[in-house]
Amino acid sequence: MTGFLKGIVGLRRGAWEMLATVIIALGVFMLMQPFVMWAYTYSFVTTLVGTVMFIIVSHFRD
């Protein structure tokens, strides 16, 4: 966990990609889950933020 936080602060690719991955996965889950409507409503924004973040952070240094 400390390593992950250090990576986030130090703008390291691995940590940021991990964060973007979690956001995308959360967005897709929110889109397809059958439980609450509000999660579906905000799913696209979540996925979009994660995807754009993933594209940007994949250019960070290792």
Place this chain on the structure above:
Amino acid sequence: MSFNPVEQAAKQTPPAIARRVRGLSDKAIAWLFVGPTIFLLLAINIFPLIWTIYLSFTNFKANRPNREIKYVGLRNYERILNDADVWLSMQATAHFLIWTIVLQVIIGFALAWLINRKFKGNDMWTTIIVLPMMLSPAVVGNFWTFFYQPQIGIFNYVIGFLTGKDPSSFEMLGSVDLAPWSIVIVDTWMWTPFVMLICLAGLRSIPDYIYEAAEVDRASRWRQFWTITVPMVLPFLMLAVLFRGIENFKMFDLVVQLTGGGPGSTTELASINLKREAFEKWRTGYSSAFAIILFVTVFGLASIYVKALNKVKER
């Protein structure tokens, strides 16, 4: 006399073109070759994508091309993301996607593992197993509707024979509970061979000496399976899941042929809903926004998946 094909081709180039090309740098010639492909890619892939993004912010209707196009901002996205019917179609897509992939991976891997063993008629069985994959989805959808007929369908007859139930007592395509499973069964039947072929390629790429070394170390078959077979086939398996995942997210033809999205909207996958909005209700702006939502979802999923695949390959 030696025959050099490059020299021959150069001699056949008309002198006028040869003179013009001779003055170009290597980079310019490279662009000359790559240029048409890039142009085609831009025209076929990138331009429609940008145009769809633009349309998703408008009230454009393709059946009324002369009507004034109004900018509606994010209203199309708002309406889709607050529409309970679209939400249901997403759930139907999730059910279809998850179950087809789980079943195809398990059955495909098991079949590949069996086919990989040397036995008589190995090639013949491989060909027979691969046959469904070669058929057109329209044909498969059509003959599976006959298989699922309660009175004359072979599927109902087999299930009736195995369970002791009356074959006409259940309807796979007409029942709200069974219809989502009927499309899963047909897609699994059709596309498991594809997963099997990819797994087979993975299994055949494992050198025998690794198993021989494991035998010398007295590793059990179970141990060999989990520590040699599975890790070495994993990149192939992940590739198969990626291909099938993207394909099934967009699944349209097979399901339309089988159930048409019914009964009610129980098998109305996102792509079927999208097609209805675009070409039956002619809400082009709305359906463009819907298409962009699906595109971003698939793109995001594919990005993290490719990253995971690269990590597995690096190991």
